Amino acid sequence: MPVTVETPIEKWNGKVREVTLGATQAEGGTRTSTVTVGGSATLPFLHFEGSVPHRPVIAIQIQDVDPQDWSPALRAAWGDTTKDVVAWAKKAAELGPDLIALNLRSAHPDAGNRGADEVAQTVKSVLGAVGLPLIVYGPGVAEKDNDVLVRVAEVTAGERLAIGLCEQGNYRTIVAACLANGHIAIARAPIDVNIQKQINILINDMGLPLDRILMDPTTGALGYGLEYSYSVLERLRLSSLQGDGMTQMPTICTVGEEAWRAKESKVSEGVPEAWGNYAERGVIWETITATTQLQAGADIVVLRHPKAVGLIRKTIDLMMAQ
Amino acid sequence: MALSGLEIYKLLPKTNCKECGQPTCLAFAMKLASKAAELSACPYVSDESKAALESAGAPPIRLVVIGAGNKKIEIGNETVCFRHEKTFFHQPGIVVRVKDTQSPEAIAALVQKVSDYSVERVGIQITLDGIAVENASGNAQTFAKAVELVKSKTSLPLVLLSQDAATMEAGLGAAGDSKPLIYAATSENWEDMAALAKKFNAPLAVHSNQGLSGLATLADQISKAGVVDLVLDPETPSANNSLALMTQVRRLALKKNFRPLGFPMITFPSRFASSPEEETIVAAQNIAKYSGVIVLDNFDPTLVYPLLTLRQNVYTDPQKPIQVKPDIYTFGDPGPNSPLLITTNFSLTYFTVAGEIEASGISTWLLIADSEGMSVLTAWAAGKFDAEKIAKAVKTSNIVDKIGHRKLVLPGFVAGMSGEVEEELPGWKIAVGPREAVDISAYLKGIWTPN
Structure with missing residues (x-):
């Protein structure tokens, strides 16, 4: 007797909100192209169930100071280029x-403590050199973030940059700068669905429209808390599909930064032989962290190693092929 | 899957006769759902309902065991689609494929490497789970010899791959009573393969590339023929459709209690890969989304270690996070004047702190207190990381023999109890470190002194 299987479809009431990064000349910016993320009406890559209108996308992370503290395996891939941010x-x-995701590390007190004007010029130079939409991260020290990111937001008004990080303890100044200058705010929470929702609401309450907020629920690297961020991403996606408007922002995951901090990616000596080949290990660590986050609902993955970029692009191709 | 009270209610007579001792059928259904009543208390329940309620008691995804030795692959019996809903119970077996066209030396060497592969992670030894032997030669004798060779080299469970029943029988003969997974029954050979599964008391994989209806039809026929330990292979040409089908199988089993597909699944990542790295990526997706047995074509520690790490991550019970052993941990080459930090034994706390200390490049002692696997603030709130516990951790370790100073750095979040810790540890200076691990590097480099 043939058995007939009815495809089990979940009926969702909501979907991930669409957010467009970058603005072309016609839209008030200088980008040669824009990128729209989000819009999914189902779980990641489940095309049989609902529309997945936009591919998850890849950002490559660079910074405005030569990252001498990066893993040798990662530095080797970029060579001397890292000395000049443009x-x-x-x-x-x-x-x-x-x-492109640009870290304004040079503004950090430990890394040169550059001032807002100088750093803002760096952002302008990068915008002049590449046509892609830009993500800009401050140095991660509240006082400097507020100083530098406000100046950056002003001199790049209309470019629709994604700017971060906005955290519960420090978001007002950055959000106000995004609001005044047509940018997107990145809301960061510490692997916690409730805090994520809370910071989203706080940012939205300041008047920033919901299609100008991205969520960064914090990424745990493979072996270093990956399972927590995996489950938080899944819960956020489920919550947005169930119709909670305050968790429907697309998600951005700083995969490269976390994966390359793992001991496996950094340390070449005095580690078990079973860890395999050092030169390749970091790339795989970053790649597996990224694919897993994509599978849980990441809309943007921020990567560091060129080879990981190629592998992840091919993975996204495979998962989006119809 | 256990039925809810309302689902059970639908199967009851709904007459509210009270003969079961409950005021209403709904109340009785609620008691049944919480296992506080027996169905036999209802004199009027139909045979049909009885059968439905009884079959609802069986696990929706059958537990299947591959292998008969000390090391077995146990898969299935999952209860949720998302790990945060409860946990995933039976991690997928990761096995490496050899072919009977390879030289005996090459097979023996690879089997040895796979069997020996073992590495500790978060205090747990992680290993590979088995060897798949493929009949690529087309010759039954060659296959049997290869199986015999593999079996002589390893006690790991086996998967035997051949679509020809006579060849499979030769391989099973060589495998003895080791209960390998037979791969695979198809619409052409299923009767013969089912007979072999019965004869050798071994689990049977069911392969179909005709969508889930084709697979369910085949699995149903084989179940009815008396083979109940099945593993499903819903083959499809695209990676995303593979994810779709595996998601559908899991949902049908768990949400619809759909018996024909209520079995664990097997995947071959190389189907969608053109390089070893790509095979690893697909395997990683299979780990998170519902595979029970993953057959790899490549064995390379660089690629296997991240997969085993991922499997450990995904299959960690969200309610019982992995803990690290309370102990003194060293970073760099700490001496008598190196800083001493203390934190809790929640693995994520430990690894976050450890990563930052490592990144600082400063040689450091890190004392891990037993907080029963809770993070700093949670443990503090629960009284598992208070002054007494901290003092106990210091006293029961032999840290005083290793350091010249008497200065202990507390996590910034528990700064409030530094006075109490000073009282518990006379002669010690209690310093307050940063609240967030990310600031540890700056603290160690700029602020910490032994005095």
């Missing part, structure tokens, strides 16, 4: 990412 941005763009 050259680095161009080289990164050649790898075909969707976005």
Whole structure:
């Protein structure tokens, strides 16, 4: 007797909100292209159930100071380019990412403590060198973030940058700058669905429209808390599909930063032989962290190694092929 | 899957006759759902309802065991689609494929490497789970010899791959009573394969590339022929459709209690890969989304270690996070004047702190207190990381023999109890470190002194 299987479809009431990064000349910016993320009406890559209108996208992360503390395996992949942020941005763009993520590390008190005007000029230079939409991260010290990111937001008004990080303890100044200058705010919470929702609400309450907020629920690297961020991403996606408007923002995951901090990616000596080949290990660590986050609902993955970019792009191709 | 009270209610007579001792049928259904009553208390329940309620008691995804030795692969018996809903119970077996066309030396060497592969992670030894032997030669004798060779080299469970029943029988003969997974029954050979599964008392994989209806039809026929330990292979040409089908199988089993597909699944990541790295990526997706047995074509520690780490992550019970052993941990080469930090034994706390200390490049002692696996604030709130516990951790360790100073750095979040810790540890200076691990590096480099 043939058995007939009825495809089990979940009926969802909501979907992930669409957010467009970057603005072309016609839209008030200077980008040669824009990137729209989000819009999914189902769980990641389940095309049989609902529309997945936009691919998850890849950002390549660069910074405005030569990252001497990065893993040797990662530095080797970029060579001397990392010494000049504009050259680095161009080289990164050649790898075909969707976005460039620029860390303004030079403003950090430990890394040069550059002032807001100088750093804002760096952002302008990068915008002049590449046509892709830009994500801009402050140095991660509240006082400097507020100083630097406000100036950056002003001199790049209309570019529709994604700017972060906005956290519960420090978001007002950055959000106000995004609001006044047509940018997108990145809301960061510490692997916690409730805090994520809370910070989203606080940002929205300041008047920033919901299609100008991205969620960064914090990424745990493979072996270093991956399961927590995996489940938080799944819960956020389920919550947005169930119709909770305050968790429907697309998600951004700083995969490269976390994966390359793992001991496996950094340390070449005095580790078990079973860990395998050092030169390749970090790339795989970053790649597996990324694929797992994508599978749980990441809309943007921020990567560091060129080879990981290629592997992840191919993975996204496979999962989006109809 | 256990039925809810309302689902049970639908199967009851709904007459509210009270003969079961409950005021209404709904109340009785609620008692049944919480296992506080027996169905036999209802004199009027129909045979049909009885059968439905009884079959609802069986696990929706059958537990299947591969292998008969000390090391077995136990898969299935899952209860949720998302790990945060409860937990995933039976982690997928990761096995490596050899082919009977390879030289005996090559097979023996690979089997040895796979069997020996073992590495500790968060205090747990992680290993590979089995060997798949494929009949690529087309010759039954060659296959039997290869199986015999593999079996002589390892006690790991086996998966035997051949679509020809006579060849499979030769392989099973060589495998003895080790209960390998037979791969696979198809619409052409299923009667013969089912007979072999019965004869050798071994689990049977069911392969179909005709969608889930084709697979369910085949699995149903085989179940009715008396083979109940099945593993499903819903083959499809695309990676995303594979995810779709596996998601559907899981949902049908758990949400619809759909028996024909209520079995664990097997995957072959190389179907969608053109390089070893891509195989690893697909395998990673299979780990998170519902595979029970993953057959790899490549064995390379660099690629296997991240997969085993991922499997450990995904299959960690969200309610019982992995703990690290309370102990003194060293970073770099700490001496008498190196800083001493203390934190809790929640694995994520430990690894976050450890990562930051490592990143600082400062040689450091890290004392891990037994907080029963809770993070700093949770443990503090629950009284598992208070002054007394901290003092106990210091006293029961032999840290005083290792350091010249008497200064202990507390996590910034529990700064409030530094006075109490000072009282518990006379002669010690209690310093307050940063609240967030990310600031540890700056603290160690800029602020910490032994005095």
